[in-house]
Amino acid sequence: MKNKISKLVVALMAIFLLVLTNVASAYSVDYTYALNGNEGTYQIPYNRLIIAHDTGTYAPARNNAIFEKRTWLSNQAFVQYIVGDGGHVYKVGRDGNVSWGAGSWANANAPVQVELARTYSQAQFNIDYAVYVNLLRDSARTYGISTNLDTGYGIVGHKWVSDNVWGDHQDPYGYLASHGISKAQFAQDLKTGLPENGNYHPNNSSSIQQFKNAGNWYTINKPIRVDEVRYWRGCWQFVNYELAGGRDVNWDNNGIPLAIVTRTDGGDNDNVGKGAMVKFDSPWNTGTIDSYDPATNGVGVNYGKYGMIWFNADTLLKL
Structure with a gap:
């Protein structure tokens, strides 16, 4: 009887842990603007970094995906995913191939790069941000990469690349801060994952504070x-x-x-x-x-x- 109870407890614990592991990631991926077989690159990068960006402009994620699909070669810039529009995930480049988002060294060391589209809406940001965090986490785990932030062997912001390798981009920290997310909070969220139901509120701040964080x-x-x-x-x-x-x-x-x-x-x-x-x-x-x-x-x-x-x-x- 004792052995049966022990087995039951172990089984229940396994189910509980499985639920905890998967509860945060409910997003789906839209392949409408994914690069075709003759587009993009087939170079294989080292599995060292997952690079976190923001788009830098206040425009829908869909618009950014369309632009990267259309200009990937002429502009020589594209990433694997763009998140926005209320938790929507748009696929552009292929996972596990080099994309062109952060300079030659960083591109050659990142199997996935993710952009977060900007919005003035705090409510939309809360959903977009949760999906962004979970997608970065999932991408890191897929390629055996740490979810630690800005160590040089894990998830890094584009700013880390600029500060340590090449470039002048400072994203995504300025934009995240405008919605109440500090770098320390971002690092913590990358370790734990977030619910995608819109109930996440940065630092549990009041609605008035969230409006202020978003520049009013x-x-x-x-x-x-x-x-x-x-x-x-x-x-x-x-x-x-x-x-x-x-x-x-x-x-x-x-x-x-x-x-x-x-x-x-x-x-x-x-x-x-x-x-x-x-x-x-x-x-x-x-x-x-x-x-x-x-x-x-x-x-x-x-x-x-x-x-x-x-x-x-x-x-x-x-x-």
């Missing part, structure tokens, strides 16, 4: 429910209770003009009522936060002629 930028991409409509101060406005921070609405502070939104539910834009779904029009859907009120967890955005509109920071971060 916000982006509203998701549809919003109309909870009340009222003609107020010369124009039709609506409120969403979550964005307003509750049902105790102040129309001077929380009212959103219907003139800057469009219905997403197929309804008449000239007849918006309770329950309608709307989205912010461009350019009203992105910009910088102008004021913070930590006491109420509020963030204020100056909408020009419509004045300052106050939002709940936690809700705005999720949009």
Whole structure:
């Protein structure tokens, strides 16, 4: 009986460890822009480094993948993976072959290089970053490379290459820091892996702090429910209770003009009522936060002629 219990405990422990090992890596890879057989290189690098980059520009990961696919030869620059667009992984170069991302020595010592596309959205970053970390970890383990950061025999940032071999690139640390990720935090996350469900928050910082870390930028991409409509101060406005921070609405502070939104539910834009779904029009859907009120967890955005509109920071971060 004792032997049976021992075997059962061992089996359960093995299953538990297997779950822990695989729980973080739920991403899938999009091969739409992968290099064809006659593109890229077939040189075999040494299995010494996995190189972590960021793209350096605020553009969708898909755009970067398209560009690298189209210009891999003329621009002589491409990597194996580009991560972004809400945890999407785009394949470009072939794993285990030399790519052109960090200079000849680094390229010859790296079977995988990964780029992280930039975004102003903290909520999107949280997902992109988790996938980026897990992909770097998985790539290192595939090639028997350490997940230690910047030792010269493991995962390295492009900055490490510039500081120790050649070049002037400083990525990805400046961009990571703008979203609240220090180099020490990055190193720790590479050791443990991260959940990809959007629940990861750098240093568990408040939503207001995360907006500040992102340079005060916000982006509203998701549809919003109309909870009340009222003609107020010369124009039709609506409120969403979550964005307003509750049902105790102040129309001077929380009212959103219907003139800057469009219905997403197929309804008449000239007849918006309770329950309608709307989205912010461009350019009203992105910009910088102008004021913070930590006491109420509020963030204020100056909408020009419509004045300052106050939002709940936690809700705005999720949009």
